[in-house]
Amino acid sequence: MKIPLTYNLRNLVVRKTTTVMTALGVALTVAVLLSVLALLDGLRIAFQSTGNPLHVLILRKGSESELVSNFTREMYQVVRAKPGIQRGKSGEPRASLEMVTVVNLPRVDSPEGMNVTIRGLMPVGIEMREDLKLLRGRWFESGRREVVVGSSIAKRFPGAEVGKKIHAGSGDWDVVGVMEAGTGVSNSEIFADLNQLSSDYNRTEVVSSALVEASDEVAAQALINDLNSDRRLNVEARTEKDYYAAQTVSGAPIQYIGTLVAIIMAVGSSVAAMNTMYAAVARRAREIGTLRVLGFSRGSILFSFLIESVLLALLGGLIGVLLTLPLNGVTTGIGNFVTFSEIAFNFHVGPKTITTGLIFAMLMGAVGGLFPALMAAKKEILIALREI
Amino acid sequence: MRYLPFIFKNAWRNRRRTALTVLSLGVSLCLLGLLMAIYQAFYLTEASPEQARRLIVRNRVSLAVPMPIYYRERIRQIPGVQEVMISQWFGGVFRDSRDPENFFARFAVEPEKLFTVRGEIRVPEDQKRAFLAERTACAIGRPLAERHNLKLGDRITLKGDIFPVDLELTVRAIWEAAQDDEVLYFHWKYLEEGLPNRRQGMVGTFTILAASPDAVGGIAAAVDETFRNAPFQTRTETEQAFALSFLAFLGNVKAFLLSIFAAVTFTILLVSANTMAMSVRERIREVGVMKTLGFKPGGIVGIILGEATVISLAGGVLGCLLAAGLVSAIRNGPAALAMLRNLAVGPPVVAVSLSIAVFVGLVSAAVPAWSASRTSIVDALRHAG
Numbered sequence: 001m002k003i004p005l006t007y008n009l010r011n012l013v014v015r016k017t018t019t020v021m022t023a024l025g026v027a028l029t030v031a032v033l034l035s036v037l038a039l040l041d042g043l044r045i046a047f048q049s050t051g052n053p054l055h056v057l058i059l060r061k062g063s064e065s066e067l068v069s070n071f072t073r074e075m076y077q078v079v080r081a082k083p084g085i086q087r088g089k090s091g092e093p094r095a096s097l098e099m100v101t102v103v104n105l106p107r108v109d110s111p112e113g114m115n116v117t118i119r120g121l122m123p124v125g126i127e128m129r130e131d132l133k134l135l136r137g138r139w140f141e142s143g144r145r146e147v148v149v150g151s152s153i154a155k156r157f158p159g160a161e162v163g164k165k166i167h168a169g170s171g172d173w174d175v176v177g178v179m180e181a182g183t184g185v186s187n188s189e190i191f192a193d194l195n196q197l198s199s200d201y202n203r204t205e206v207v208s209s210a211l212v213e214a215s216d217e218v219a220a221q222a223l224i225n226d227l228n229s230d231r232r233l234n235v236e237a238r239t240e241k242d243y244y245a246a247q248t249v250s251g252a253p254i255q256y257i258g259t260l261v262a263i264i265m266a267v268g269s270s271v272a273a274m275n276t277m278y279a280a281v282a283r284r285a286r287e288i289g290t291l292r293v294l295g296f297s298r299g300s301i302l303f304s305f306l307i308e309s310v311l312l313a314l315l316g317g318l319i320g321v322l323l324t325l326p327l328n329g330v331t332t333g334i335g336n337f338v339t340f341s342e343i344a345f346n347f348h349v350g351p352k353t354i355t356t357g358l359i360f361a362m363l364m365g366a367v368g369g370l371f372p373a374l375m376a377a378k379k380e381i382l383i384a385l386r387e388i
Numbered sequence: 389m390r391y392l393p394f395i396f397k398n399a400w401r402n403r404r405r406t407a408l409t410v411l412s413l414g415v416s417l418c419l420l421g422l423l424m425a426i427y428q429a430f431y432l433t434e435a436s437p438e439q440a441r442r443l444i445v446r447n448r449v450s451l452a453v454p455m456p457i458y459y460r461e462r463i464r465q466i467p468g469v470q471e472v473m474i475s476q477w478f479g480g481v482f483r484d485s486r487d488p489e490n491f492f493a494r495f496a497v498e499p500e501k502l503f504t505v506r507g508e509i510r511v512p513e514d515q516k517r518a519f520l521a522e523r524t525a526c527a528i529g530r531p532l533a534e535r536h537n538l539k540l541g542d543r544i545t546l547k548g549d550i551f552p553v554d555l556e557l558t559v560r561a562i563w564e565a566a567q568d569d570e571v572l573y574f575h576w577k578y579l580e581e582g583l584p585n586r587r588q589g590m591v592g593t594f595t596i597l598a599a600s601p602d603a604v605g606g607i608a609a610a611v612d613e614t615f616r617n618a619p620f621q622t623r624t625e626t627e628q629a630f631a632l633s634f635l636a637f638l639g640n641v642k643a644f645l646l647s648i649f650a651a652v653t654f655t656i657l658l659v660s661a662n663t664m665a666m667s668v669r670e671r672i673r674e675v676g677v678m679k680t681l682g683f684k685p686g687g688i689v690g691i692i693l694g695e696a697t698v699i700s701l702a703g704g705v706l707g708c709l710l711a712a713g714l715v716s717a718i719r720n721g722p723a724a725l726a727m728l729r730n731l732a733v734g735p736p737v738v739a740v741s742l743s744i745a746v747f748v749g750l751v752s753a754a755v756p757a758w759s760a761s762r763t764s765i766v767d768a769l770r771h772a773g
Contacts, residue, residue, distance in 0.1 A: 018665065022658075028658075029655065062481065064549060067452055068549050070552060101450075102452055104448065115452075254644075261648055267412075268415045268416040268656070268659065269659075272408075272412050272658070272662065275412070275666075276666075279666045
């Protein structure tokens with residue numbers, strides 16, 4: 001026979017001070033865990049939503065990022081002639097030679113400035129990025145010192161807005177537009193004309209990478225194999241999606257520290273829940289005796305106290321989720337060690353994160369409630385009834 | 389004070405609860421201790437005497453952008469500069485890049501200046517000579533030699549990623565230093581020879597050794613001023629500030645540490661308050677008896693506050709011990725950040741941890757103590773417990 005759940009709920013309500021205090025402890029632990037998870041989730045979304053599976057990114061062999069890669073114009077001509085590349089509107093192959101470097105932009109809260117990726121591309125490079133939209137202003141013109149900034153850059157750096165100038169290489173560049181590409185990393189980049197940028201940096205012959213679009217998924221894989229085995233080129237090709245997915249490692253330090261902190265806090269909170277439940281068992285000794293007399297088995301008493309503890313922690317978990325919800329959508333930035341520049345993204349409190357938080361809370365409750373519940377179940381009827 | 393034995397007896401009465409509370413507080417305070425130790429290691433550690441004399445010059449735009457080598461001579465002429473050394477981060481892949489253990493700093497330097505600029509390095513004289521004499525020699529820190537099982541004479545291959553060159557190096561010296569000892573140094577000339585023409589003549593960073601620690605500030609300003617209108621502007625900062633700028637890159641570490649700190653403090657406050665509220669509630673009748681025996685409200689408040697403080701202090705001591713253990717584990721593990729080598733649970737950390745413990749004890753018991761002292765004898769004696 002099962003003890004009704006309302007018995008537990010009423011008990012939690014009757015001892016509201018203790019309930020609230022224990023639940024709040026659990027809530028803070030869950031909130032810390034959830035903030036870290038939300039941050040990592042946002043980072044993951046930013047990277048995963050970047051990159052078209054048909055786009056193949058080509059870097060020099062051994063280079064893990066566009067920033068340290070070298071790619072010559074000569075190599076680009078070889079790549080362009082490969083079979084399996086999608087043709088653009090004008091009939092030209094969709095292959096973009098690109099240069100990537102970083103510039104330092106000043107910001108109010110960090111006087112030293114933050115590094116931001118600047119990318120020089122050919123017109124076909126913009127055409128290939130189909131999800132790229134211009135929010136305001138216009139695209140840069142070739143041969144001029146003009147840039148278009150990503151929407152996160154425009155938001156986070158007051159100096160990067162249409163009509164203002166930023167400093168890159170040997171001169172000032174006019175900001176002529178603001179672009180947006182969903183939630184992808186292009187929002188944290190600055191785009192400029194390839195020829196102008198590469199001559200400014202004295203890198204006209206050797207730039208960074210090439211991006212080509214395959215006609216379909218099968219062609220993409222064939223193209224990658226073809227490029228990787230071409231000894232003339234000595235390059236490493238991969239889909240743009242894979243390239244960005246690998247950069248999620250930037251969140252690793254935060255993940256380690258955050259998880260460690262959440263686990264240590266969880267130990268503290270489960271012990272606190274245990275304390276509360278022991279007190280509950282001690283205070284309700286006579287009730288337990290009465291329940292036994294009424295015919296409830298030891299098993300149902302064990303189960304009932306365990307459920308009560310889990311409910312208590314679940315309440316804490318819910319409060320923790322509520323505490324974290326305002327974070328959803330807040331923009332933050334962390335350094336990307338692959339590109340040596342800052343990537344901006346939004347915290348994301350999704351259903352998966354919330355579920356993880358609630359399960360984590362219930363786990364704390366179960367751990368904290370197990371021993372007190374066992375003690376309650378083991379009580380002898382007569383002794384229990386005699387206790388005050 | 390004369391209530392002290394009584395306080396201890398009370399604290400020891402519900403042993404399981406006291407033990408659980410101490411454990412819970414201890415674990416949380418251990419976390420606080422760890423956070424404080426990290427904060428201290430990052431932001432409050434004084435530079436060692438050698439470190440205080442070193443500055444790092446880099447391209448103002450980014451570490452990833454180099455500057456011309458002729459800057460070295462211009463920097464050399466600045467008053468107060470004792471030595472300027474090229475130090476070029478090589479990066480590269482050692483064995484398998486997927487294993488983080490294989491990641492460590494590799495710098496191309498001018499070997500003849502290395503032991504002046506890093507005066508704290510201890511190395512046997514014969515090894516030093518062997519390292520200087522051979523173009524493809526490298527010198528590694530003792531921890532690296534132990535971790536990767538490298539001996540004098542062993543060959544190391546570094547596959548270039550930033551630089552289009554693979555290096556074949558031979559271990560000729562194994563050195564020791566108190567800090568920053570997970571580094572491999574090799575001859576900058578060897579790197580330069582392997583580079584294509586267009587990549588030559590550029591350097592990532594210069595390390596400056598100042599004649600005295602007092603000259604450091606002036607030198608930094610003078611260097612940046614010298615190249616103010618040059619094609620590549622510089623940023624010069626102390627070695628310590630340079631290391632901190634890496635940390636800033638990770639995000640707002642200070643805010644991260646402080647917000648966790650606040651959350652943890654609040655959590656232990658709740659835990660302790662809960663325990664004291666439960667203890668006092670169970671003993672209301674006793675409070676009535678004590679009052680009957682002539683205890684003043686002040687005495688009762690003192691006894692309850694004392695009990696909370698004793699329990700939370702025990703938690704604090706446990707926390708400090710746990711933190712010290714955790715810290716030594718981190719210090720001896722492979723550290724991604726050299727600054728974590730300074731991690732220690734020192735007297736300031738212990739003092740702050742214990743003060744927090746006392747504060748938590750007093751605050752958490754304040755309300756139960758106050759309400760217990762105000763309960764009238766009759767009500768207290770009648771209390772059902």
